[in-house]
Amino acid sequence: MTAADLARPEGGQPLLRICNVTKKFQDYVALDDVSLSVSKGEVVCLIGGSGSGKTTLLRCINQLHDINDGTIWLEDELVGYRQDGLKLYPLTEKETIRQRLKSGMVFQRFNLFPHMTALQNITEGPVQVLKTPRQVAEATAMKLLERVGLATKASSYPSQLSGGQQQRVAIARALAMNPKIMLFDEPTSALDPELVGEVLAVMRELAHSGMTMVVVTHELGFAREVADRVVFMDRGVIVEEGPASEVLVSPREARTQAFISAVIG
Ligand SMILES: Nc1ncnc2c1ncn2[C@@H]1O[C@H](COP(=O)(O)OP(=O)(O)OP(=O)(O)O)[C@@H](O)[C@H]1O
Ligand SMILES: [Mg+2]
Numbered sequence: 001m002t003a004a005d006l007a008r009p010e011g012g013q014p015l016l017r018i019c020n021v022t023k024k025f026q027d028y029v030a031l032d033d034v035s036l037s038v039s040k041g042e043v044v045c046l047i048g049g050s051g052s053g054k055t056t057l058l059r060c061i062n063q064l065h066d067i068n069d070g071t072i073w074l075e076d077e078l079v080g081y082r083q084d085g086l087k088l089y090p091l092t093e094k095e096t097i098r099q100r101l102k103s104g105m106v107f108q109r110f111n112l113f114p115h116m117t118a119l120q121n122i123t124e125g126p127v128q129v130l131k132t133p134r135q136v137a138e139a140t141a142m143k144l145l146e147r148v149g150l151a152t153k154a155s156s157y158p159s160q161l162s163g164g165q166q167q168r169v170a171i172a173r174a175l176a177m178n179p180k181i182m183l184f185d186e187p188t189s190a191l192d193p194e195l196v197g198e199v200l201a202v203m204r205e206l207a208h209s210g211m212t213m214v215v216v217t218h219e220l221g222f223a224r225e226v227a228d229r230v231v232f233m234d235r236g237v238i239v240e241e242g243p244a245s246e247v248l249v250s251p252r253e254a255r256t257q258a259f260i261s262a263v264i265g
Contacts, residue, residue: 014037014038014039014040015038015039015040015042015074015075015180015181015212016036016037016038016061016072016073016074016181016212016214017037017038017071017072017073018034018035018036018037018057018060018061018070018072019035019070019071019072019073020033020034020035020069020070020071021033021034021035021057021060021067021069021070021071021072022034022067022068022069022070023053023056023060023065023067023068024068029236030053030056030236031053031056031057031060031067031236032235032236032237033069033070033237034053034057034070034233034236034237034238035070035238036057036231036238036241038181038212038214039212040212041210041211041212042212042213042228042229043207043212043213043215043226043227043228043229044213044214044215044227044228044229044230044231045215045216045217045222045223045226045227045229045230045231045244046058046214046215046216046217046231046233047216047217047218047220047223047230047231047232047233047259047263048232048233048234048239048259049234049259049262051235052233052234052235052236053233053235053236053237054185054216054233055185055216057233058105058183058185058214058216060072061074061079061103061181061183061214062100062103062105062183063079063080063096063099063100066080067080074099074102074103074180074181075102075180077099077102079099080096080099082095097129101129101130101177101178101179102179102180102181103179103180103181103182103183104174104175104177104179104181104182104183105174105182105183105184105185106167106170106171106174106182106183106184106185106187107170107185107187108185108186108187108189108190109190110158110163110166110167110169110170111170112158112166112169112170112173113158114157114158114159115157116157116158117154117155117156117157118145118150118153118154118155118156118157118158118161118169118172119138119141119142119145119154119155121158121169121170121173122137122140122141122144122145122169122172122173122176123137123138123141123176124173125173125176125177126140126141126176126177129177130177137176140176141154141172141176142154144172144175144176145169145172147172147175147202147205148168148169148171148172148202149168149198149201149202150165150168150169150172153165153169162195163190163191163192163195164191164192164195164196164198164199165198167187167188167191167199168198168199168202170187171187171199171202171203171206175206180212181211181212181213181214182206182211182212182213182214183213183214184203184213184214184215184216184217185216186216186217186218187199187203187215187217188200188217188219189217189218196219200219200222203215203222203226204222204225204226207226215227218263220248220260220263220264223244223248224244224245224248224249225244227244228243228244229241229242229243229244230242230243230244230247230248231247232247232251232253232255232256232259234255234259239253239255239256240252240253240255240256248260
């Protein structure tokens with residue numbers, strides 16, 4: 001890493017800046033010199049075939065993976081490290097937890113706590129981690145449940161909710177931590193087709209409310225409508241990126257064209 005790599009982003013810089021990131025699993029290069037910036041309020045959809053590195057990229061942003069090379073900045077902080085002049089110190093576990101709170105992650109499988117109601121799933125993080133008074137956390141959780149259309153399901157357990165409802169609770173749970181950016185990893189791909197729309201509707205509202213979002217998705221219609229930018233990945237590299245109207249409608253690269261044709265069928 002050079003001094004230039006460690007130059008703090010200036011004001012007005014992107015909220016998220018991924019710079020020349022390489023991630024290997026043993027000898028396998030899952031991300032190869034990937035750079036991507038996301039501005040505040042921007043919605044970026046990440047598309048690409050299986051194994052292209054989409055999940056790995058989200059996990060690196062959220063520090064669920066260490067990176068082998070490059071830097072990631074979230075706001076004006078270097079992800080995973082504390083910087084002192086030109087020296088870098090890995091974050092302590094406590095610092096990592098604090099930094100991870102800046103990004104909310106929603107997974108393909110909803111990962112709700114099965115023994116907790118929808119409301120408890122949403123209040124658990126604020127109460128335990130942020131030390132929000134329970135009453136305040138519950139009031140916020142009720143507002144979030146309303147926002148995702150589930151005000152009547154506050155006391156339901158995950159097993160009593162449909163997949164689409166569970167995913168909407170998972171989104172509300174992530175929002176309850178007040179993240180700066182939301183990362184979605186194929187949030188609708190485990191759902192029955194008739195339940196996809198209700199989750200996309202919640203994500204659309206979130207996008208319109210100004211939330212900064214990186215969304216891994218195969219829902220190209222959603223990407224076309226909501227994304228400010230679409231990024232196509234293949235074999236660990238970003239092949240092409242640009243406005244949805246360009247990348248999805250008239251892609252420059254043959255690999256992007258082939259992928260889009262295969263998804264559209
Ligand atoms: N923990 C791991 N250990 C070893 N290899 C891994 C690990 N996680 C991912 N990989 C490999 O890295 C590559 C990228 O995986 P990744 O999960 O990021 O792909 P993806 O684009 O999300 O694919 P999909 O659309 O199937 O979810 C794959 O070849 C995968 O096998
Ligand atoms: Mg994946």
